[in-house]
Structures are given as structure tokens and as C-alpha cells.
Amino acid sequence: MANPFKPTAGAEPPHLIGREDALDLFVEGLEDGAGAPGLLSIISGPRGIGKTALLHRAESIALEHGWAPISDTATPGLLERLKHGVEVHLRELGKREPRWHITAVQAASFAVTREITPASQIDLRERMTELTTILREHGTGLLITVDEIHSVDRSELVQLSATVQHLIRDGLPIAFIGAGIPQAISNLLNDKISTFLRRADPIVLDSVALDAVRDSLRQTFADSNVAISEDQLTMAAQATGGYPFLVQLVGYHVWRLSKVDGVTDQTLSRGIEAARKRLGSTVLDTALADLSDVDRTFLVKMAIDDGPSYMSRIAERMGESIKYVGVYRRRLLDTGIIRTAGHGKVEFTLPYLAEHLRNHAVQLHNPGQGS
Ligand SMILES: Nc1ncnc2c1ncn2[C@@H]1O[C@H](COP(=O)(O)OP(=O)(O)OP(=O)(O)O)[C@@H](O)[C@H]1O
Ligand SMILES: [Mg+2]
Structure with missing residues (x-):
């Protein structure tokens, strides 16, 4: 059996621990449609806290609700890629009707070689209006997510904000979620250009509760038939400090050493030690490099x-x-x-x-x- 824990940046964890509140608001937004508060959010938090994982979950939930998601990680050429994404959705809808079916679109996968021109910008607005108008008829809408939003080119962000604001004013169902590290987000919000982002609902991610960590570990070990005692679960949960990246690292290394004979006090302490070492060379060094x-x-x-x-x-x-x-x-x-x-x-x-x-x-x- 494959190791169920996923200690990799952006990887989907076996359980998304402790993010129910943020997601509840988002789901309500999807159900209420155009203009609902949960549809415009900015996720912030330190490295490894789970921003990307939460974005991915929001996209899957949107998809389940029949919304059309387009996801991107900010690099230059964002708008041009979004335009491709909108075209893909429009094409798919044209083909598939009347059978209503939506698939996720990763804008980041489109290679873009040129900057968006003013004419092309108007075109983006028109195409997004067209797409959201069709989606509205189906009671759904368009979700755009942008990870590492602080790396977006400022002029592109201004144009994107203007476009999204325009759609909101027209009562069209558009949702936008951005994510990034807090310092960068606060710079972005202080910037005069982003009144739109300042109005977004701030989702500040923090460590998760140790009880919830223990429940998640218990479940994942049970699902993969690796025996672990309650005391060992408590110790493992404590070793994570409730920090999501460490939850995956501790889970991964303890599981790896224990998969044959179950968790022993020795595999537990060796697993925790290995997890700490990996944390340094992955997350902590990345955070320090910023x-x-x-x-x-x-x-x-x-x-x-x-x-x-x-x-x-x-x-x-x-x-x-x-x-x-x-x-x-x-x-x-x-x-x-x-x-x-x-x-x-x-x-x-x-x-x-x-x-x-x-x-x-x-x-x-x-x-x-x-x-
Ligand atoms: N709520 C959660 N419960 C359990 N594990 C989680 C949770 N959120 C994220 N993880 C795990 O933690 C690790 C880091 O998550 P993620 O990459 O989403 O963090 P991030 O905040 O985007 O970090 P960075 O700022 O470096 O991009 C991944 O291994 C992911 O599977
Ligand atoms: Mg991330």
C-alpha cells in the first residue's frame, strides 16, 4: 500500500484538517450566487500552513457545485492564460450542451508568449461576461483562483480586478480567491490599486487544533491498517505542533517505518526525528530564503x-x-x-x-x- 501522507508543497492531504469554517462560508457563497461575501477571499498564512491545499479544495467544491474553476499560479501572462481558460470552458459548454458538464481548467498549463493588449483585455471582459451569463442560466458561475498572488504583475492585477468588479456590478456569478504569504498580501492591500482586494474576505490560516490532528492521524492509520495506540497518537499529534506541513511529515515518516509491524515507541520516535530533519531542509529554509x-x-x-x-x-x-x-x-x-x-x-x-x-x-x- 502507498503511503497515505503527502508531505509535499501543494499536495492534497488525506484529510484537510480544521478548515471547515472557511469552506462553509465559501459553500454558502456558491449557493447564494452573484455578490455573496464568501465568493471574494484572500487566503494568507506562513509557508507550509496549507494555503495551496485550501485553494485546491475550494476548486473541487466549486466543481461539485457545477461551477467552472480556472486556477493559476501567478507568473507573468496571467490574463492571457485566463483568457485561454475562459475559451476552453466556453468551447466545452458549446460542445456538451444540453448535457451539462464542467471540468477544471488549469490556466497555468497554457504557455503564453505575449503580453495582453488593451484590445485583448476588452475581449477578456466580453468573454468572461459571455461565460458567466451562460453559467448563471444553470445556477452556477465562474471561480478564478490565483496562488502566490503577490507575484502577479501589478498592471495585470489592476486589469483583473477591474474585470471581476465589472462582472460583480452586472450581477454575474463570479468568485475570486487569491492566496499568498502575509507580508506580501499586506503590501498588496496597502497598494492603492487594490481596493477590490481590500474588500475581499481575509482568511488568515493558522495552526490546526491538536485534537483534530490526532483524529485525522487515527483515521489515516486505521484506513491503511497500521496499528497505533492512543498514547502514540497523542505523542505524534503533539510533535506536529498543529502545523499542517509537519502533520504530513510526521505521518509519512512514522507510517513508513511502521507499515509492516505497526507503530512501536521506537518507530514513533525515529519517525518524528526524521520529520523534523525534513522540515528544516524543506519549509524552514524556504521561509528563511524569503x-x-x-x-x-x-x-x-x-x-x-x-x-x-x-x-x-x-x-x-x-x-x-x-x-x-x-x-x-x-x-x-x-x-x-x-x-x-x-x-x-x-x-x-x-x-x-x-x-x-x-x-x-x-x-x-x-x-x-x-x-
Ligand atoms: N488542513 C490541512 N490538514 C492536513 N494537512 C495539510 C492541511 N493543509 C495543508 N496540508 C499539507 O501541508 C503541506 C503544505 O501545504 P501547502 O502546500 O498547501 O502550504 P502553503 O501554505 O501553500 O505553503 P507555501 O507558502 O510554501 O506555498 C502539504 O503537504 C499539504 O498536504
Ligand atoms: Mg502554496
Whole structure:
């Protein structure tokens, strides 16, 4: 039997833990149709928290409701690809009627070589109007999802916003969900161009509850006939810190070592250890690579503490003023990597990041300056 856990960015997990609230609102939106609040959302959260997985789930749900989804990961040429996606849906609908059938379209799979021109932009609006008008007759609509939305070219985003807004004004059934890391999203929202995005419903993803993690692990191990005790489930759940990427990593490695003879205390601890190592080389390094050198130095100085760090101590260790260090505090809060922990204190959001930084501080920054 194949390992049921999926510790890969963007992969669909065996259970999507703890995202019911966000999805309920979306489903209500699909049922209420044009103009419903759940149809315009922005998902944000740190790396590995499950933004892409949630987008994918939203697309499948839309499909089940007869909505036509077009998904894209932001790279230049977004609008031209969306146009292709709209054409594909229109063609399919033309062919298949009266038998009503919708399939998912991945805009990202269209190769695009040219920029969209103003004439072509009007065309996109017309074609989207045409598609959503047909879909409305069937009581459904069009869903556009854009992952890593902060990488969208600004002028393309302005045009996309204008088009979507136009359709909403005309009472046409259009849904839009974007996703990205918090810092980038907040830059985007502060930008004057995105009044449309500011009106979107913010879905801020956080760790999931340990009880829910334990239930999901219990179910997945049972479904694949690998024995695990309640105590072991509790320990495994605790080791994940409720962080979705780590749930998959811990599940994957414990399952892999235990698939023949069931989970033992030894396979459990070895699996957790392997998961932690992988977390460092995958998610944590990626999250750190998003940052500037000073951001990383801040984190390295923070990691000296066990538990929350006083800002005053971080400033001292960096040899800078509180005011200077405060700028970096703000930036890091915006990335979702740290959070406030009471007055004048901050702590890490991502599990094992402090440990990872302590082990790798030398490579990361300031060789030779331990504290
Ligand atoms: N709600 C969830 N329950 C269980 N596992 C999840 C959940 N959400 C995501 N995962 C798993 O966590 C890992 C990371 O998910 P995903 O790639 O969606 O994160 P992300 O927020 O998009 O990260 P990035 O910012 O790096 O793109 C994947 O292995 C995925 O299967
Ligand atoms: Mg992602």
C-alpha cells in the first residue's frame, strides 16, 4: 500500500484538517450566487500552513457545485492564460450542451508568449461576461483562483480586478480567491490599486487544533491498517505542533517505518526525528530564503531564548536601537513567521524554527558570533 501522507508543497492531504469554517462560508457563497461575501477571499498564512491545499479544495467544491474553476499560479501572462481558460470552458459548454458538464481548467498549463493588449483585455471582459451569463442560466458561475498572488504583475492585477468588479456590478456569478504569504498580501492591500482586494474576505490560516490532528492521524492509520495506540497518537499529534506541513511529515515518516509491524515507541520516535530533519531542509529554509539578511539576523538573535524573547534583549544582541529593531519586528510579524507574545515580547510561529536557527546560525549569518 502507498503511503497515505503527502508531505509535499501543494499536495492534497488525506484529510484537510480544521478548515471547515472557511469552506462553509465559501459553500454558502456558491449557493447564494452573484455578490455573496464568501465568493471574494484572500487566503494568507506562513509557508507550509496549507494555503495551496485550501485553494485546491475550494476548486473541487466549486466543481461539485457545477461551477467552472480556472486556477493559476501567478507568473507573468496571467490574463492571457485566463483568457485561454475562459475559451476552453466556453468551447466545452458549446460542445456538451444540453448535457451539462464542467471540468477544471488549469490556466497555468497554457504557455503564453505575449503580453495582453488593451484590445485583448476588452475581449477578456466580453468573454468572461459571455461565460458567466451562460453559467448563471444553470445556477452556477465562474471561480478564478490565483496562488502566490503577490507575484502577479501589478498592471495585470489592476486589469483583473477591474474585470471581476465589472462582472460583480452586472450581477454575474463570479468568485475570486487569491492566496499568498502575509507580508506580501499586506503590501498588496496597502497598494492603492487594490481596493477590490481590500474588500475581499481575509482568511488568515493558522495552526490546526491538536485534537483534530490526532483524529485525522487515527483515521489515516486505521484506513491503511497500521496499528497505533492512543498514547502514540497523542505523542505524534503533539510533535506536529498543529502545523499542517509537519502533520504530513510526521505521518509519512512514522507510517513508513511502521507499515509492516505497526507503530512501536521506537518507530514513533525515529519517525518524528526524521520529520523534523525534513522540515528544516524543506519549509524552514524556504521561509528563511524569503527574508533579508537583517531579518534573519533578528531571528538568529531571537532563537537564543527558549520561549518568547524580549525586544529589548534582541536589540541589545544586535547592537542596535529598539527603534531600528522595531522595523524588522514589524516586517517579520507581517511574514507570519513570528507573533507577539505579550507586551514587548515576540515568539516563533513555525515549530522547530528556533532549534533550526540555533543549529544553522553559523551558515545563516554572522559566522563566529554566537550571541
Ligand atoms: N488542513 C490541512 N490538514 C492536513 N494537512 C495539510 C492541511 N493543509 C495543508 N496540508 C499539507 O501541508 C503541506 C503544505 O501545504 P501547502 O502546500 O498547501 O502550504 P502553503 O501554505 O501553500 O505553503 P507555501 O507558502 O510554501 O506555498 C502539504 O503537504 C499539504 O498536504
Ligand atoms: Mg502554496
